[in-house]
Amino acid sequence: MKTTINSLLFFLFFAPTFMFGQNTITGTVTEQSTSIPLPGVNVVIKNTTTGTATDFDGNYQIEAKKGDVILFSYVGYQPMEIIYSGQKTLNIQLKEDAAQLDEIVVIGYGSTTKKDATGSVESITSEDFTRGNIVTPENLLSGRVAGVSINTSGSPGSGSEIRIRGGSSINASNNPLIIIDGLPIDNNGVNGSNGILATINPNDIDSFSVLKDASATAIYGSRASNGVIIIVTKKGKATFSATYDAQYSFGELTDRIGVFSGDEFRQLIASQPVNGSSLNESLLGTASTDWQDEIFRNTVSSQHNISMQGSLFKAIPTRFSFGTTNQEGALLTSNFERRNLGLALNPSFFDSHLKINLNANLAFEDNRFGDTGQIGAALGYDPTQPVYDPSSPFGGYYQHRNGSLLSNGTTNPVASLLQRNNYGDANRSYGNLNFEYKFHFIPELKAVLNLGYDETESKTIDYTSTLVATNDPVKGNSSFGTQKRTNKSFDGYLNYSKEFGDVRTELMTGYSYQKFTNNGGNTGNRRDPASFPSTFADPDVVLIGFFGRANISLLDKYLLTVTYRRDGTSRFSEKNRWGNFPAAALAWNISDEDFLKDSNTISNLKLRVGYGITGQQDISGNNDIFLNRYRGGDQNSQYQFGNAVIESLIASEINPDLKWEETSTIEFGVDYGLFDKVTGSLNFFQKNSTDLLFTASVADGTNFSNSIIQNIGELQIQGVEFSVNTDIVKKEDLNINFNFNATFLKREIKELALGQDVRTGGIAGGTGNNIQILREGEAPNSFSVFKQLYDTSGNPIEGAYVDLNGDDIINDNDRYLKENPNADVILGFQSNINYKNLDLSFNLRANIGNYAYNNVNSSRAQYERILDNSVLANIPTSILNTNFQRTSDVIISDIYLEDASFLKMDNITLGYTFNNVSKTLKSIRLWGGIQNVFTITNYSGLDPEVFGGIDNLIYPRPRTVLAGANFKF
Structure with missing residues (x-):
């Protein structure tokens, strides 16, 4: 398959030689009421495959002959047909269609319109994507969709934590199901890659559909509890055009964790006893080194994308794309590179009764991983010591040593980074082949067959110099690993649509098969005779599904959708293998009723109610736990x-x-439109997840482990979503629009096995400490802390806590629950402003009510941490706020639990477009911007947006200045 794909991609470089014709027509498509140019208007020769789309300024070019019917269509506007009479220029004005109710929305195994949708589905197209330094595709959605939160670290090419309505599980996966052109992809990545979406080029994506409630997601049954994101990639066009996008970014970390400078540290050592004893000043050096400055750097990154589309052999609409990304990481040695090739072929045959869509993609991801553990080492390394030491036997880097031997303590973080080469390469080929046939003898019936393939092969090399700082006889590491994951899918379904008077029906039924394989191995440390190679081959995972859906519409006002799926998984034993996932939804288009259809105020009003059951079977690493294994x-x-x-x-x-984890969801929703300018929705929902998949303890002697995956407990999530989209100003030379969305979430554990608490949230500092807990009646991962006591001056008293249960003993029974890491309110705001050829856009996000445990301070800001075994170590300057001595006495104090609510401006971009530059160059857009513009928060740590609510040295997010150019030919 790879050979075939490579051949097609190579051949497509010569595609433009076949893309020519006669009778070239040019023109501009504008909006009738404002004369504003409309980008993205479909221009098609009716009953042919010849077509194109208008550019950013509404311009188009197409080939036709006299008598052809040219169809102009655009989402939210009434289509127009023109009989071509031979003119060279044809300018068109389209009339807006009220409330844009005919917009197509992609759903599971098909599509619908906004007007006919009964579930909670939100579609975002390329025109509305979040702009900025977008390296991985999920960030195109950041802040754009109510109920969707995306948290990405500062690591180059980093994957993201994606949550739709807070997820649905506690211990199992909370990741949504992601589908690319009909292919559900595996949420598990490979060694050597940054994640499942890191290999995908954001420039190739045309739209996202986010399916949120069970009535919308139940068609995917066993994997839909956490929501579904459907990605549709860009397709080929009949008329030739080309684009080239270039972007450069310059990143800088604008904040540091406060630690003592060299001079301050020398003063601290001279004046501060530890555990009653003076410190050994002879261990101090004469330098003044900021180790954070030494391990972090300013970055330069770039992205380049080329795409060409046109009609291959005058018959096959085709798109070819090539992209490169090179992103430096702020941490020394970390780097991410990606190269993408994409091919889309979209021919139609037999008067469009047979449509074929081929999407083939190759991705090459190259990583060098910087050891993030050295961020902590930089905080603690002695600031009075230099980076380099010519006399050092450890590669010329300064190291604490006793003669020629390494002293017991933290090693030089710069040396640890530069003397290690940790590489990962992941080569991925993925795509699908889709056949859609509308029967000649029954035009209401169509058959769809979709074949998907996704294979990733990775190699990892972890090499450490033999000069690395160690006293061990084995000097450094040299290991090599490989891994291969495959994902093959087959979907086939029949769809029957017919109108019976005032009743419109659509019936669909189908079958799905998907198989996942995973295997690999590692050489171990080839320098260590005691290290041995290892191999693994996970049991194959097979998923089989039978599904069906019925849509019934009466008078286009009263809508009913019924969905059913029966799924089987190889992860469970035969008696629990199959799960049933039904759903139903009702909707009422009130604005079509006689008493509202002529309203000048309410242009759209629809009520929705839905209920459904979805499943969860993601127990990664335990694909055969039901078998007797040795x-x-x-x-x-x-x-x-x-x-x-x-x-x-x-x-x-x-x-x-072991059996399915199931989530039942009920939702009430309102879709609204006002004055033909404002649209939005309001949703109320409740999710109850039962038979939670959870790794929990078992009694000694009852199994072959002290903990196993079990079905325990129930989790409830209640929420409210609100969104509004509007054009504040819409004139010929000025457009201002904005999107605002808000999500309110409440999470509560309803039941745990035997009603017992489960401690979680491991933290650094001490041994075996946990700061979070799972408890019935409380939010998941609530913080469990001691209540700090203060003296009369308001200073915290070390190790002094409130005896909450009154037994005169301070122990774990006196810990109380205070807040949790999840935000109660999630807000997003985006605006686009266009004035003539000038465009400005920005994006804001906010979390309210989320708390973070500052593990940097709790595990380091104590005077005893100055002693790092036999050497000295730096500590955070926040010690001056508490003057605490011992970590073990204070680490569970609520003094380290902080409100981490924040307001962030993710990006702001400003651009200017030059039109009609030459006969071949249609336009050039020059733009600049800033990523990670500002953060407003009361949190004292480096960044309030931390994974899991525990701040233990995250990879910092740099502020990035962007510059780019877009060329359209």
Whole structure:
């Protein structure tokens, strides 16, 4: 398959030689009421495959002959047909269609219109994507969709934590199902890659559809509890055009964690005893080194994208794309590179009764991973020591040492970064082949077949210099690993649509098959005789589904959707293998009723109610837990039989009763439109997840492990979503629009096994400490802390806490629950302003009510941490606020729990477009912008947006200045 794809991509470079014709027509499409140019208008020769789309300024070019019917269509506007009479220029004005109710929305196994949608579905097209330094595609949605939160670290090419309505599970996956052109992709990545979306080029994406409630997602059954994101990539066009986009970015970290400078540290050592003893000043050096400045750097990154589209052999609408991304990381040595090739072929045959869509993509991802553990080392390394030491036996880098031996303590973080080469390469080929046939003898019936393929092969190399700082006889590391994941899918369904008077019906039924494989291995450290190679081959995961859907519309006002899916998974035993996932939804288009249809105020009003059940079976790493499995013992569990050494077999944990985690969702929604200018929705929903998949303890002797995956507990999430989209100003030379969305969420654990608390949220500092808890009646991962006592001056008293249960003993029974890491309110705001050829856009996000535990301070801001075994270490300057001595006495204090609510401006961009530059160059847009513009928060740490609510040295997010140019030919 790879050979075929490569051949097609190579051949397509010569595609423009076939894209020519006669009778060239040019023109501009504008809006009738304002004369504003309309970009993206479809211009098609009726009953042919010849077509194009207008550019940013509403201009188009197409080839036709006299007598052809040219069809102009655009979302939200009434289509227009023109009989071509031979003119060279044809300018068109389209009339706006009230409330844009005919907009097409992609849903599971098909599409619908906004007017006919009964579930909670939101569609975002390329015109509305979030702009800025977008390296991975999910960030195109950041802040754009109510109920969707996206958290991305500062690491180059980093994957993101995506949550739709807060997820639905506690211990199992909370990631949404992501579908690319009909292919559901695996949420598990490979070693050497940054994540499942890191290999996808955002420039190739045409639209997202976010399916949120169960009535919309139940068609995907077993994997839809956390919502569904459907990605549609760009397709080919009949008329030739080309684009080239270039972007450069310059990043800088604008904040640091406060630690003592070299001079301040020398003063601290001279004046501050630790545990009653003076510190050894002879260990101090004479330098003044800011180790954070040494391990972080300013970055330069670039992105380049080329796309060409046109009609191959005058018959096959085609699109070819090539993109490169090179992103430097702020942490020394970290870097992300990606190269993408994409091919889309979209021919039609037999008077468009047969449509074929081929999407083929190749991605090459190259990473060098910087050791993020050195961020912590930089905070603590002695600031009075230099970076380099010519006399050092450890590669010329300064290291704490006793003669020629390394002293026991933290090593030089710059050396640790530069002396390690940790590479990962991931090569991915993915795509789909889709056939859609509308039967000649039954035009109301069509058959759809979709074949999907996704394969990623990765290689990892972890090499450390033999001059690395160590006293071990084995100097450094040299290991090599490989991994291969494949994902093959087959979907087939029949769709029947017919009108019976005032009743419109659509019936669909189908079958789905998907198989996942995963295998690989590692050499181990080839410098260490005690290290051995290892291999693995996970049991294959097979998913089978039977599904159906019925849509019934009466008078285009009363809508009913019924969905059913029956899924089977190889992850569960035969008795629990199959799950049933039904859903139903009703909708009423009130604005079509006689008493509202002529209203000048309410242009659209629809009520929706839906209920459905979806599933969860993502128990990664335990694909065969229901089987009796055995693993080989190591050299410590062998026995001798005669002269032979026999390897033992050890039984693994087993749970044959494991079954589906299920989520039932009920929703009430209102879609509204006002004055033909304002649109939006208001949704109320409740999700209840039962039989939660959870790794929990079992009694000693009852299984072959002290904890196994079980079905325990129930989680409830209640929420309200609100969104509004409007054009504040819409004139010929000036357009101002904005999108605002708000989500309110409440999470509560309704039930846990035996009603017992489960401690979670491991933290640095001490041994085995946890700062979060799961408890019935509370939000998941609520913080469990001691209530700090203060003296009469308002200063915290070290190790002094409130005896909450009154037993005169301070222990874990006195810990109380205070807040949780999840935001109560999530807000998004985006605006686009266009004045003549000038455009300005910006994006804001806010979280309210989320708390973060400052583990940087709780594990480091104590005077005893100055002693780093046999050397000295720096500590955060926040110690001056508490003067705490011992970490173990204070680490669970609520003094480290902070309100992490924030308001962020993610990006702002300003551009100017030069039109009609030459006969071949239609336009040039020059633009600049800033990413990560500002953050307003009361949180004292580096960044309030932390994963899981525990701030333990995140990879910082740089502020980035952007410059780019877009060329259209």
